[in-house]
Amino acid sequence: MKRLFALTGMAVVLTLSGCMPSIGPNKEEVIQENDEEQVEETVLIPDVQVNDTYYKTVTPFKKSASRGLVVSNIYTKYDIGEAEEGLLRLSAQHFDTKNYFFQEGQYIDGKTARAWLARSSTNEQGLNPPEAEGEDAEEKPIYLAHIIEQNYLTLTDEKKVRLSGVSIGLALNSVYYSKDGKEIEITDSVLEKQGIAMADKIVSRMRAKEGFQDIPIVIGLFKQEKRNAIVPGTYFATAFADKGKSAASGWKEVNERYVLLPAPADIDNYREINTTFSKFKQDIDDYFPSFVNVIGKGFFKDKRMQSISIDIPIQFFGKGEVIGFTQFLASHVIKHFPNIDVEVSVTSVNGPEALIVKEAGSNEPFVHIYGY
Incomplete structure (x- = not known):
């Protein structure tokens, strides 16, 4: 039996975080068109949406056509999550969460993704530079890890x-690990140049697919962190x-960053x-x-802190x-972090012990003790 504990003078408010599909008691049955395969399928749309930040997701859920590659291509679980969640944030700037429904990618399958991720010397569709030997290898790292x-x-x-x-x-x-064990740092300017060139090729290839001539396409460039990093990279x-x-146009900077706290004392931006x-x-x-x-x-977004997650x-x-x-x-989460979203996870060797979630500006956190 699990119980929710409310603090004195505080109401318990259920808050969900992360990109989760909304599942409501009622669902609307509609038909999904597939222009590429010329077929129609019956799908369901949930009536309930958690809030305007999240997309409704049609059911039955369809896994990504390239699912499975992400685990082998992206270094950390933090980058895996942020590569998907960050793209949702970028998408919401063009596809309103009130009028669009989310579905995992169905048009870049595993075979296509592997071909595009290959070096051009091993696959003519490869977007990464050709293989090089000796000293030249450092000048031709693998830039693109996943799509x-x-x-x-x-x-x-x-x-x-x-x-x-x-x-x-x-x-x-951001770092390429060569076959001989070297760590090759890749500068931001090189990543941007390579990413934009690859993006243009991908948009052109998507346009060549049947039914994609008039589909708007959002492109995001994600910089993944080093191996064993405990904070994710960002777009x-x-x-x-x-x-x-x-081709994509109107390239602009995405000013987002995750910072491990306490941050180094010499970084002025995070002193407060x-x-x-x-x-x-x-x-x-x-x-x-x-x-x-x-x-x-x-x-942090645009140099302002948006949320903090705390592990204890x-x-x-x-x-x-x-x-x-x-x-x-x-009580101290409310005291110290009144105007940002906060999630506190208390764990022990036995697993999760407690969870506290508070929205920015709220004095009514969600508090859960596991096992009660």
Whole structure:
């Protein structure tokens, strides 16, 4: 039996985070058109949408046509999640979450993706530079690690959903690990140049597919972090190919970044949040005399902090201590982080112990104790 614990003077509010499809009690049955295969399928649209940030997802759920490649091509689980979630944010700038429905990519299959990710010397469709030997190898790293595709559907007057937008994310290596074990750093300027050139080729190839001549395409360039990184990379550039355009245009910077807290003291941009985070940790140290590690990951957009996730591994022995500590944490989350989204996860060797989720500006966090 699980229970939700409300703090004194605070209401418990359910908050969901992440990109999750909305599942409501009622669903609308419609027909999905597939221009490429000339077939129609019955799909369901949920009535309930969590909020305007998330897309409704048609069911039955269709997995990505290239599913499986992402795990082998992207270094960390953090990058895997952010490559998809970040592309959703870019897509929402062009495909309104109120009028479009989300579906994983159905048009770049595994065979096509592998061909495009190959070196041009091993596959004529390869977008990565040809193989090089000796000293030249450092000048020809593999830039493109993975291709993420997302589809956006709209509802027609005939109660049919059809493809009305596509987003393509290009996950690019910030570090290339050569066969002989070298770590080759790739500069941002090189990544941008290579990414834009690859994006133009991909848009042109998508336009050649039947039914894609008039489909708007969003492109995002994603810089993935090094192996073993504990914060994800981010999208750094985006562009848009409108109906009929064979190349993306209007490239602009995406100013997003994840920062591990506490951040290095010499980084001025994060001095204020460092101070706040240190005070939050000091309150925890004062409450619980044993050592408690507190790890924060802040998400910044346009140099302003949007959200923070905090992991707190503990070694408590009793549920009473967990409950008391969680109540203490919730009150101090409100105190120190009033105007940003916060998620706090308390874990032990036994697994998850507690979860606290608070929306920016809210004094009503969602508090859950696992096992009650």
